[in-house]
Amino acid sequence: MPPVKGQSLRINLNRLLERINELAEIGAIDGGGVCRMALSDEDRRGRDRVVGWMRELGLDISVDRIGNVIAIRRGTEPGDPVLTGSHIDTVATGGRFDGTLGVLAGLEVIATLNQADLTTRIPIGVGFFTNEEGARFAPDMMGSAVHQGVFDVEEMLEVVGTDGLILGDALDNTGYAGEAPTGSFHAECFIELHIEQGPVLENEGYEIGAVESVQGISWTEYRLTGVSNHAGTTPMHLRHDAGYVAAAIAVEARRIAGEMGGDQVATVGVSTLNPGLVNVIAKEALVTVDLRNTSEAKLQQAEHRMAEFVAKICEDEGLSFTSRSLARFKPVKFDPGMIALVADTATSLGYKTRRMPSGAGHDAQMFAPNCPTAMIFVPSRDGISHNVAEFTEAEHIRAGANVLLQLMLQKSA
Amino acid sequence: MPPVKGQSLRINLNRLLERINELAEIGAIDGGGVCRMALSDEDRRGRDRVVGWMRELGLDISVDRIGNVIAIRRGTEPGDPVLTGSHIDTVATGGRFDGTLGVLAGLEVIATLNQADLTTRIPIGVGFFTNEEGARFAPDMMGSAVHQGVFDVEEMLEVVGTDGLILGDALDNTGYAGEAPTGSFHAECFIELHIEQGPVLENEGYEIGAVESVQGISWTEYRLTGVSNHAGTTPMHLRHDAGYVAAAIAVEARRIAGEMGGDQVATVGVSTLNPGLVNVIAKEALVTVDLRNTSEAKLQQAEHRMAEFVAKICEDEGLSFTSRSLARFKPVKFDPGMIALVADTATSLGYKTRRMPSGAGHDAQMFAPNCPTAMIFVPSRDGISHNVAEFTEAEHIRAGANVLLQLMLQKSA
Incomplete structure (x- = not known):
C-alpha cells in the first residue's frame, strides 16, 4: 500500500467513550443496558x-423516507462517499455497544x-439506519435494506x-x-465497525476480526x-x-x-400462550423460529425440516396453524479486496487479527x-x-476505531 | 327409601335457565362465554x-371473611343445614355453566x-364460594377450603x-x-351439582354421574x-x-x-418468556405444571419425575431455577352412602346414571x-x-336440578 495522508493519525479514545456513555443514558435500564427500541421516544x-x-x-x-440519517463530509473532489455507519436502535434489553459503536466511531473518525x-x-x-434490530418491527435491517x-x-x-x-405512524411521531x-x-x-456479539475473538485472543x-x-x-379445555377433565388423547x-x-x-451441527443455530425467542392459565389447555400459541447458517443450502434444509415438523405435529395434535416469514436474508459474502484491506490494515496497526464469519445480520450486508x-x-x-451485560474493552474500541479511520483514509485518498 | 314430603315436586326449568342466562350477561364475552374472574368487578x-x-x-x-356467601332457608326444627352450592367465578375465557349451574340450581330448589x-x-x-377457579389467585377452591x-x-x-x-384488597373492592x-x-x-367438564357422560350416553x-x-x-444473548452469534453449546x-x-x-397412563393428566398452561423477542435467547421463563391423578401415590410419582427432570435439564443447560407449589390437594373419596343416594335417586327419577371420578377439583371436596x-x-x-363453547343441554340441566331437589328433600326430611 502506498502511504496516504493521515497515516499516523489516531482517534481520541476518551472523546469516543464519552459519546458512547452519553448516548447510553438515553433509554438506560438497570445493569448498564439500554432499551431504545426502533422509533420509540428513546430512539427519537x-x-x-x-x-x-x-x-x-x-x-x-x-x-x-424511512428515517435513515446520512451525514457527509465533503472531499476536495465530488464523488460517491466512502461510507461507514450502523444503527442506534436496540432490543428491549440491549447493551450500549451493539450498533452504537459503529455510528459513534464513524463520528470519531x-x-x-x-x-x-x-x-x-x-x-x-x-450514517445510522432505522430499525436494524427488528425487535419491534420485523424484518430487521429494515432501514439499510430500504436504503x-x-x-x-x-x-x-x-x-x-x-x-x-x-x-409509518411511529416514524412520524x-x-x-x-x-x-x-x-x-x-x-x-x-x-x-461492530462488536462481534459472540465469543470467538475473546476466546482465541484476537483484537480485530475481518468479517x-x-x-x-x-x-x-x-x-x-387448538381447543381450550379443562386441564383436569380432558383425557390426554383428546387434547388439542x-x-x-x-413447546414441541x-x-x-x-x-x-x-443434528445439523456446523454453524447452524436455531432459537425460539417468542412463545406466547392464550389464555395462559394454569388449569386451562391453551387454545392458541404464537411462536417464532430464528434459523441461521452461512450456507444457503443448509439454511433451506433447516427451514424445510422445521416446516415439516410443524405440519406433522399440528396434524397429530389436531391443530390448525398459519406461518409467516418475518425475515429472510441469504448468506452474504463480502468483497475479497475489502476483506484483505481490513486484515492488512489491522495487522499493520499491530493488532492481532483473524478472518471470520458473522453470526448476526448487519446493515453492511445490504450494501454488499x-x-x-x-x-x-x-x-x-x-x-x-x-x-445489559454486553461489554467491549476500551482498548478494543480504540483498535476498531483506528482500523476504521485508516481504512476510510485509504479508500478516500 | 320411605316416601318423603315433596317427592313429586319438580323444578321449573325455564325459571332456572332464565337465571343462568341473566347471570351469563355479567362478564359476557364473544362466543357466548363469560369472563368473571374471582373478585373482579364482574364478579362483584x-x-x-x-x-x-x-x-x-x-x-x-x-x-x-373471605367473601363466601351462604343463604339459609329455615326448617321446622333448628339444626345444621343440608347445604348445596358451588361458585360463580370463572376462568378468563370461561363458560356459563361451570359453577354457576350448581349455585342457581340450589336457588331453583x-x-x-x-x-x-x-x-x-x-x-x-x-352457597357460593370465593375463587374456586384459582385463575387469578392461587390456589383454587380457596373459598370453600377456608370455609x-x-x-x-x-x-x-x-x-x-x-x-x-x-x-384482601380485591375482596374489599x-x-x-x-x-x-x-x-x-x-x-x-x-x-x-356441577357440569362434568369432560366427555365421559356424553360419549357413553349417560344423563347423570354420581361422583x-x-x-x-x-x-x-x-x-x-438463564442468560439473555444474541440468537445469531451464540453457538448452541454455549447457550443458557x-x-x-x-419448552422441554x-x-x-x-x-x-x-408413560404413566391411567387417569394421569399433565398440562403446561402458562409459559412466559422474557424478553420474548425473535432474535434474543430468553433469559427468564415462568412455567406452570398442572398434574392430576385419582391415586395419591401416582400423583406423587408424577411430581417426583417432573421435579427430577427440571433439576436435571436446568443443570445441563446451566440455568438456575426456583419452584413453588401453587396448589396441592390430595385425591378425595366421597361418602359411600351419599354416592349411593345420588345414584338411586337419579335412577328412580328415570335418568341413565353411572358412577365416576371427577377430573376437576370442586368445592365439594373441601366438605368431604x-x-x-x-x-x-x-x-x-x-x-x-x-x-366459551361450554354447553349443557336443557334436559340435562333439568335432570341434575331435579336430582338435587329430591336429594335435599330426603336429607332434610
Whole structure:
C-alpha cells in the first residue's frame, strides 16, 4: 500500500467513550443496558443527540423516507462517499455497544480529521439506519435494506409493530420521516465497525476480526390454534393443546440445530400462550423460529425440516396453524479486496487479527451487492450481546476505531 | 327409601335457565362465554345479582371473611343445614355453566319449595364460594377450603394475584369482605351439582354421574433463569436458554402423562418468556405444571419425575431455577352412602346414571372430610369446559336440578 495522508493519525479514545456513555443514558435500564427500541421516544431522543453531534462536526445531513440519517463530509473532489455507519436502535434489553459503536466511531473518525484539518479527496460519510434490530418491527435491517433498494419503502411504512403501531405512524411521531429518496444512494464503498456479539475473538485472543461473510437469517412466525379445555377433565388423547405444540416446536428447533451441527443455530425467542392459565389447555400459541447458517443450502434444509415438523405435529395434535416469514436474508459474502484491506490494515496497526464469519445480520450486508463492503469486528466480553451485560474493552474500541479511520483514509485518498 | 314430603315436586326449568342466562350477561364475552374472574368487578356484579335473588327468596344471608356467601332457608326444627352450592367465578375465557349451574340450581330448589309452600324439617341452604377457579389467585377452591378450615383465612387474604393485586384488597373492592367467621361452619351434608367438564357422560350416553372421587391436584410454578444473548452469534453449546428449558418441561409433562397412563393428566398452561423477542435467547421463563391423578401415590410419582427432570435439564443447560407449589390437594373419596343416594335417586327419577371420578377439583371436596358429601354431574357437550363453547343441554340441566331437589328433600326430611 502506498502511504496516504493521515497515516499516523489516531482517534481520541476518551472523546469516543464519552459519546458512547452519553448516548447510553438515553433509554438506560438497570445493569448498564439500554432499551431504545426502533422509533420509540428513546430512539427519537437518541437520534436528536447523534444528529446534534453531526451538526457540530459540520456535516451535510440528509434524512430519507424511512428515517435513515446520512451525514457527509465533503472531499476536495465530488464523488460517491466512502461510507461507514450502523444503527442506534436496540432490543428491549440491549447493551450500549451493539450498533452504537459503529455510528459513534464513524463520528470519531470525522472528529479526528476535523481536528487534523485533513480533507480527503472524495467525500466520506457516516450514517445510522432505522430499525436494524427488528425487535419491534420485523424484518430487521429494515432501514439499510430500504436504503439500498432491497425492500420497498411503501411496504415497510405499513409494517405493524409488536405493540400494534404502524411503522409509518411511529416514524412520524419521531419527526424523522425525511424526504430523501430511498434505493438510489450509491457509496464508493461501505465499512461497518461492530462488536462481534459472540465469543470467538475473546476466546482465541484476537483484537480485530475481518468479517468475510454473514449468516443467512430465516425468521418464521407460527400461529397455532387448538381447543381450550379443562386441564383436569380432558383425557390426554383428546387434547388439542396449542401450548404443547409450541413447546414441541422449540424442542425440535434445538434438535435440528444439534443434528445439523456446523454453524447452524436455531432459537425460539417468542412463545406466547392464550389464555395462559394454569388449569386451562391453551387454545392458541404464537411462536417464532430464528434459523441461521452461512450456507444457503443448509439454511433451506433447516427451514424445510422445521416446516415439516410443524405440519406433522399440528396434524397429530389436531391443530390448525398459519406461518409467516418475518425475515429472510441469504448468506452474504463480502468483497475479497475489502476483506484483505481490513486484515492488512489491522495487522499493520499491530493488532492481532483473524478472518471470520458473522453470526448476526448487519446493515453492511445490504450494501454488499451494490458496492465493495467490509466489516470490522471487535471482541465482546464473554460473547454476550442483546443483554445489559454486553461489554467491549476500551482498548478494543480504540483498535476498531483506528482500523476504521485508516481504512476510510485509504479508500478516500 | 320411605316416601318423603315433596317427592313429586319438580323444578321449573325455564325459571332456572332464565337465571343462568341473566347471570351469563355479567362478564359476557364473544362466543357466548363469560369472563368473571374471582373478585373482579364482574364478579362483584354477579354476586350482587345472586344475592338479590337470595333476598327475593326470603333466605337468611351471611357473608364470611373471605367473601363466601351462604343463604339459609329455615326448617321446622333448628339444626345444621343440608347445604348445596358451588361458585360463580370463572376462568378468563370461561363458560356459563361451570359453577354457576350448581349455585342457581340450589336457588331453583328453594324457589320450588317456596312455590309449593313446603318447609323441610331441618334447614336447607345454598352457597357460593370465593375463587374456586384459582385463575387469578392461587390456589383454587380457596373459598370453600377456608370455609371448611382447610386453609387459614389470614394467609389467603395476603395472596398476590396474577395482576399484582392482594386478595384482601380485591375482596374489599367488591364489598364482600364479610364478618362471619370461617372454619367453623358445619353442614348436615353437602351436595354439589356441577357440569362434568369432560366427555365421559356424553360419549357413553349417560344423563347423570354420581361422583365417587376427585382427582388429586398438584400445581407447581417454575421460574427459570438463564442468560439473555444474541440468537445469531451464540453457538448452541454455549447457550443458557430459559425458553428452551420451558419448552422441554412442557414436552416432558406430556411424556410423563403418556408413560404413566391411567387417569394421569399433565398440562403446561402458562409459559412466559422474557424478553420474548425473535432474535434474543430468553433469559427468564415462568412455567406452570398442572398434574392430576385419582391415586395419591401416582400423583406423587408424577411430581417426583417432573421435579427430577427440571433439576436435571436446568443443570445441563446451566440455568438456575426456583419452584413453588401453587396448589396441592390430595385425591378425595366421597361418602359411600351419599354416592349411593345420588345414584338411586337419579335412577328412580328415570335418568341413565353411572358412577365416576371427577377430573376437576370442586368445592365439594373441601366438605368431604367434615360431613357426608356427594356430587351430581351432568354432561358437557363435546367434553368442553373452561371455554366459551361450554354447553349443557336443557334436559340435562333439568335432570341434575331435579336430582338435587329430591336429594335435599330426603336429607332434610
